[in-house]
Amino acid sequence: MNQKSLKKEKRVRSGTLAGKGTDQMLSRYVPLQAEVIDIDVESSNTYLISLRPLDEEDETVRLDYCPGQFLMVSVFGLGECPISIASSPTREPLQICVREAGKITQGIMAARVGDIMGIRGPFGNGFPVDKMKGRNVVITGGGSGFATLRSLINYIADNREDFRDVTVAYGARTPHDLYFTSEYGSWQAAGIEVGITVDMMDASWKGNVGLVTSLLKDINPSPGTAALCGPPMMINAVAKDLVSRGFLEPDIYISLERHMKCGVGKCEHCTVGHYHVCTEGPIFSYDVVGDLL
Numbered sequence: 013m014n015q016k017s018l019k020k021e022k023r024v025r026s027g028t029l030a031g032k033g034t035d036q037m038l039s040r041y042v043p044l045q046a047e048v049i050d051i052d053v054e055s056s057n058t059y060l061i062s063l064r065p066l067d068e069e070d071e072t073v074r075l076d077y078c079p080g081q082f083l084m085v086s087v088f089g090l091g092e093c094p095i096s097i098a099s100s101p102t103r104e105p106l107q108i109c110v111r112e113a114g115k116i117t118q119g120i121m122a123a124r125v126g127d128i129m130g131i132r133g134p135f136g137n138g139f140p141v142d143k144m145k146g147r148n149v150v151i152t153g154g155g156s157g158f159a160t161l162r163s164l165i166n167y168i169a170d171n172r173e174d175f176r177d178v179t180v181a182y183g184a185r186t187p188h189d190l191y192f193t194s195e196y197g198s199w200q201a202a203g204i205e206v207g208i209t210v211d212m213m214d215a216s217w218k219g220n221v222g223l224v225t226s227l228l229k230d231i232n233p234s235p236g237t238a239a240l241c242g243p244p245m246m247i248n249a250v251a252k253d254l255v256s257r258g259f260l261e262p263d264i265y266i267s268l269e270r271h272m273k274c275g276v277g278k279c280e281h282c283t284v285g286h287y288h289v290c291t292e293g294p295i296f297s298y299d300v301v302g303d304l305l
């Protein structure tokens with residue numbers, strides 16, 4: 013984080029849907045400018061981008077968000093798309109992890125340090141961390157969906173005493189597709205059990221090979237709450253596995269990704285059944301969306 017910006021007075025923009033402040037309404041409809049302050053390459057097609065949101069006077073604005081919420085990120089001349097917040101609210105700076113998919117994500121990834129992009133939000137409900145407190149937590153992700161889970165993992169690592177046994181089970185296609193590899197050690201140091209697997213190994217890989225569900229077999233987590241994000245097939249398989257281990261469907265929280273336009277419940281682009289992922293999600297419990305996946 014830029015030292016000069018830290019010294020500036022920080023304004024807070026709230027992501028609480030129940031909030032009624034002018035700032036909160038503005039942040040949902042009017043994009044803030046955000047300066048790119050750092051870029052880390054997570055894999056050949058995925059960047060972790062650190063942002064400094066700015067107000068009209070170029071002062072830093074601190075976003076008030078919770079793990080699992082997302083931003084509408086815009087690139088001038090290209091458009092905007094939903095991107096999960098990959099950082100934890102317990103840490104600075106604000107970060108997003110972007111995987112190249114089409115023209116907007118390519119535009120975001122073409123940005124360099126010092127460039128400006130637009131952000132609206134934060135949007136969505138986020139993971140119900142208060143309901144997870146005092147309980148076991150299993151966090152399971154596959155593919156690019158792991159970005160939104162990193163926010164939750166680092167939030168738990170920073171509030172570790174509030175949670176019981178915490179397990180991360182993460183799978184990627186190949187070792188080169190694994191994100192946040194430099195952070196696994198700090199999660200373990202915080203008392204979080206970390207299991208990693210890949211579908212296809214290479215000569216450098218000494219770890220597990222197989223589906224995320226094979227990790228759960230080894231870990232054998234005790235029932236509690238769960239947070240899942242990833243491809244629908246993976247989510248279904250993991251949710252069924254957890255239910256067979258005694259987890260209750262309402263305690264299994266799933267982050268859904270759907271195409272979005274407005275982010276505020278008006279355009280119907282993001283519907284799953286009769287739910288709007290942008291306003292009623294993106295986090296749903298398995299008993300609510302299990303049949304719709």
Ligand SMILES: Cc1cc2nc3c(=O)[nH]c(=O)nc-3n(C[C@H](O)[C@H](O)[C@H](O)COP(=O)(O)OP(=O)(O)OC[C@H]3O[C@@H](n4cnc5c(N)ncnc54)[C@H](O)[C@@H]3O)c2cc1C
Pocket residue numbers: 082093094095096097109110111112113114115116117118156159160268269270271272294
């Ligand atoms: C809540 C949420 C959080 C997200 N978080 C992240 C994140 O953290 N990081 C990240 O990289 N991405 C994230 N995404 C996904 C990202 O928003 C999409 O990939 C987005 O479409 C990228 O825009 P694009 O212009 O780059 O690609 P697009 O041109 O939109 O193409 C992306 C893919 O979607 C297909 N596609 C395009 N339009 C449609 C349509 N109408 N229906 C079905 N398929 C279509 C394309 O063929 C292509 O395979 C998130 C999405 C949601 C809803």
Ligand code: FES
Pocket residue numbers: 271272273274275276277278279280281282283288289290291
């Ligand atoms: S994105 Fe428009 S209704 Fe959800």
